[in-house]
Amino acid sequence: MTQAPEAWHAALNRLQLSGTPHVLATQVTSAGSTPREPGARMVITADTIFDTLGGGTFEWQTISAARDFLQQGSAGFHLEAFSLGGRSGQCCGGFVNVLLEVFPGVSSHIALFGAGHVGCEIVKLSAPLPWHLDWYDSRTDIFDEQDDQQPRLSCHTLTSPQESVLALPPHCHVLVLTHNHDEDYALIAALLRRADIASIGLIGSDSKWTSFQSRLKRDGYKPEEIQRVRCPVGAVHGTKLSNKTPYAIAMTVVTELLWLTDKPTAHQTRGLEPDALRSLFHDTATNPS
Structure with missing residues (x-):
């Protein structure tokens, strides 16, 4: 000790x-x-x-x-x-x-692939939340020195999508929004091989996702595996925002993650049990220090 x-x-x-x-x-x-x-x-x-x-x-x-x-x-x-x-x-x-x-x-682990405009806004919005964020990008000069000094944030250079995905902790929530479609696809393909990933979100248009689905089917992925991917990420009840600014998109993504990571308590009574409190107050009243 x-x-x-x-x-x-x-x-x-x-x-x-x-x-x-x-x-x-x-x-x-x-x-x-x-x-x-x-x-x-x-x-x-x-x-x-x-x-x-x-x-x-x-x-x-x-x-x-x-x-x-x-x-x-x-x-x-x-x-x-x-x-x-x-x-x-x-x-x-x-x-x-x-x-x-x-x-x-931390209540949840989030892996964020991509340090573009939306990724930066997601990191800012997530800072007060009880999450640990692993942030990846293949561009070696993309992260500022101050990024690595933020609490609960770890920055990584993405050298191999397959190796980075294998290194993720179990039950991790993953967001894929890199600057490169081929990189996005390699990450999605690697993530679908891991059954213990809690959720997978992909940024992109309907046409991008249609193209990805076709490629995944050709590469042997089953429909139920492909359905694990949410694309476009952050769509609320299937409705896409008309506001496509990075901040607005990031807000919907973080909101979606809040729902996905929420762990409701099993008991309606929170804090100390009432009997414990009554006993404590009784002991204090009868045996003052």
Whole structure:
């Protein structure tokens, strides 16, 4: 376990921007003798901790619980209760409640092929969203130095469509909008060979897509495979915009991606369970620190 010198608030800001999975642990109540007081915080990742709740077995148990939630992808709030003399076996013998806020990192991976006008607008519009973007273009001088410094954005030179597609993570959402039709086709053909790609969007006119479909059929792709491609990308209910500016097209593409990447919660109750809150408030009222 690595203890980093970075303060919890600095680490939290950096991890939030980068989309790295992490947990913010906050001591919310104290009763009796405890290592630290309510308001103490620490940040926990899969391999590093930032700051401390006081050390000892109680802190180790907090870290273990946080990492279990990260591994399970259990986003949201979790309340952990520690009897320091009982559960944690510490001599101080107090009682604390710790709130674990689990941030599982980026919600989706997006691969964007093409750094033209529409691609640039898509990247700008996507910046505040909890996505990681891998951005590809075969032109070696197309990316600015500042592009590689944006949080959750990685820029790559596209040398081989087949190799780049093979390197994509599973369940990735892919947009193909390069400056070259042959490059677009090579990417679409490679993407259709991967059944684990979540969605495939292609920019283009009806005539371009008709031509691509004919080529794909000649190359042995089945109709159900070809239907995985959305073209033109960003068409809402099959309706195309009359406004064809890069910004307008990018807005429809990002909106479409929001629907495709949305993961509705399985429970109507969000946050802490009501019973946990009632117990917490009862303990605070009867055992004030």
